[in-house]
Amino acid sequence: MAGAERGRTPLVVGNWKMFKTSGEGASFIRDLAEALSGVKDREIMVAPPFTGLYEAAQVAEGTCISIAAQDVFWEREGAYTGEVSATMLADLGVKAAIIGHSERRQYFGETDEWVAKKVCAALDHGLQPIICVGESEEEREAGATAEVLAEQVPVGLSLVRREDAGRVTLAYEPIWAIGTGKTADPGVAQEAISLVRREVADTLGAEAARMTRILYGGSVGPGNIDELMAQPDIDGVLVGGAGLQVGSFSRIVRFEKP
Numbered sequence: 098m099a100g101a102e103r104g105r106t107p108l109v110v111g112n113w114k115m116f117k118t119s120g121e122g123a124s125f126i127r128d129l130a131e132a133l134s135g136v137k138d139r140e141i142m143v144a145p146p147f148t149g150l151y152e153a154a155q156v157a158e159g160t161c162i163s164i165a166a167q168d169v170f171w172e173r174e175g176a177y178t179g180e181v182s183a184t185m186l187a188d189l190g191v192k193a194a195i196i197g198h199s200e201r202r203q204y205f206g207e208t209d210e211w212v213a214k215k216v217c218a219a220l221d222h223g224l225q226p227i228i229c230v231g232e233s234e235e236e237r238e239a240g241a242t243a244e245v246l247a248e249q250v251p252v253g254l255s256l257v258r259r260e261d262a263g264r265v266t267l268a269y270e271p272i273w274a275i276g277t278g279k280t281a282d283p284g285v286a287q288e289a290i291s292l293v294r295r296e297v298a299d300t301l302g303a304e305a306a307r308m309t310r311i312l313y314g315g316s317v318g319p320g321n322i323d324e325l326m327a328q329p330d331i332d333g334v335l336v337g338g339a340g341l342q343v344g345s346f347s348r349i350v351r352f353e354k355p
């Protein structure tokens with residue numbers, strides 16, 4: 098049974114990474130809102146860099162688009178040069194935060210323990226965490242995908258209270274598929290995402306696993322979105338490169354329902 102029939106509204110998130118000035122982001126959101134008029138039954142988010150969040154939240158107000166941050170720090174305030182707290186993000190009108198993206202793990206040394214603390218802070222201050230997990234190419238080739246997910250998912254969720262489980266989203270993003278044009282075959286993505294769902298069930302219980310949205314990310318584009326969204330466990334997508342143009346992103350949002 099597909100996620101929507103289980104009450105999991107499909108979610109499409111555009112991760113802008115380090116692209117778009119504040120002004121460029123604002124005009125993108127205006128154009129996107131127009132391109133998506135009439136779209137129903139799905140949630141749409143974009144994640145600008147920190148510098149664009151204020152203006153993005155202002156422009157998105159009253160449209161079908163909500164705003165996510167690309168990261169969040171776990172402390173509320175303090176002497177943490179360069180960091181931004183969940184309270185500060187919520188104050189701008191930001192609704193969600195991507196946490197533990199593989200680029201942050203790879204270039205900035207994020208660990209599963211940090212992810213857990215950030216998830217907890219996001220939930221405590223009204224932000225919806227979008228937790229990224231996924232294996233590297235070497236790990237997949239070594240047959241270690243399940244093992245990697247069995248570490249990342251439970252540790253990342255370790256500080257989540259059961260009553261908050263419905264507010265958590267996960268994104269399975271195999272590192273070998275990110276920005277490479279090598280999308281996971283829909284069957285491969287489905288298989289890994291069903292493993293992620295099993296880990297959620299083992300950590301937070303079967304009911305939580307039924308409610309939790311799990312996205313796929315990694316070279317998603319207009320050419321593969323329909324096939325990906327036809328998989329029973331894929332509840333949406335996290336989009337990088339193809340999310341930077343209104344045309345390709347709005348086509349992704351308008352995926353065909355199976």
Ligand code: PGA
Pocket residue numbers: 112270274275276277278314315316317335336337338339
């Ligand atoms: P990509 O990035 O769509 O450009 O592969 C996905 C991501 O990093 O979230």
